[in-house]
Amino acid sequence: MSARETAELLLQAGRLVQAEGYDGKLSPAQWMALRYFARANPFSRTPSAFAEFQATTRGTASQAIKALEAGGYLVRQRSKADGRSISLRLTDKGKEALARDPFEVLVRAVDTLDAKQRTAMHHALHQVLTTLAAIGTHRRFGVCQDCCNLTSANPSAPECLLLGVPIQPEDAGLLCVHFQPTSEHRDGTVNEWTTAICRKEC
Ligand code: SF4
Incomplete structure (x- = not known):
């Protein structure tokens, strides 16, 4: 199999999971943000780190974060370390939503491999x-x-x-x-x- 064919398979898997992401009340970008803040360590729970993770602009990342905060899925706190920077964490509602994450389709597919x-x-x-x-x-x-x-x-x-x-x-x-x-x-x-x-x- 050529490198191009393998790269296209990666793209296809990403596209299929992205399409699944329209299920439920959250958009694919909001699911990605919710997933990110559930998996990020304390030094990385900031809007700018999420923008880096998504390889997108700070403005685009902020839109997804604001929608999740408005929906009660995420809450922001001042960093305990310096009292100035922002740290975002999942609320109980956010954790419950993550239990029905459409990304699990891909997790289960990978789990079928030995x-x-x-x-x-x-x-x-x-x-x-x-x-x-x-x-x-x-x-x-x-x-x-x-x-x-x-x-x-x-x-x-x-x-x-x-x-x-x-x-x-x-x-x-x-x-x-x-x-x-x-x-x-x-x-x-x-x-x-x-x-x-x-x-x-x-
Ligand atoms: S930079 Fe430090 S906290 Fe981050 S992954 Fe490396 S060792 Fe861990």
Whole structure:
């Protein structure tokens, strides 16, 4: 199978899930925002981080966020860290809505693959996204365990070298806007954006 055919299959899967997203009271963009804020770590629950995740403008991202706030699915709070920045979290209504997320169609389809196929697909898609981030201007989101900023000095008390904070166990598997994949450093494909963000020796 050619690279083009495989890329077209990826696009087709995305389109089908997008079409499913018109079910219910929320639009695909609102579902995406709800999903994002359920999966984002405490450093990434901001409108600008969501705009980065969606590779869209701050204005477009804000429209989806405002609609979710008006509908009672999301609530904004001042950041506990600095008291100035905004942090968005799901309300109980938002969590209930997520239980009927149309995206689950794709999750179930992936779940029909055996463990070996799922692992191979996970690694392949991880690599494709890292390559896209390295040649483009959009951030690559990921989790602590795959990030070069995670210190392994004390495995029982992991810390983020970039942000200088301990990583709570419940946050370790959540998406981060500051993520930088270790593979970028191994491959020597660090782009300008990630170079600016990750100034540490990884
Ligand atoms: S280790 Fe990486 S993914 Fe985890 S909080 Fe720090 S920058 Fe984000």
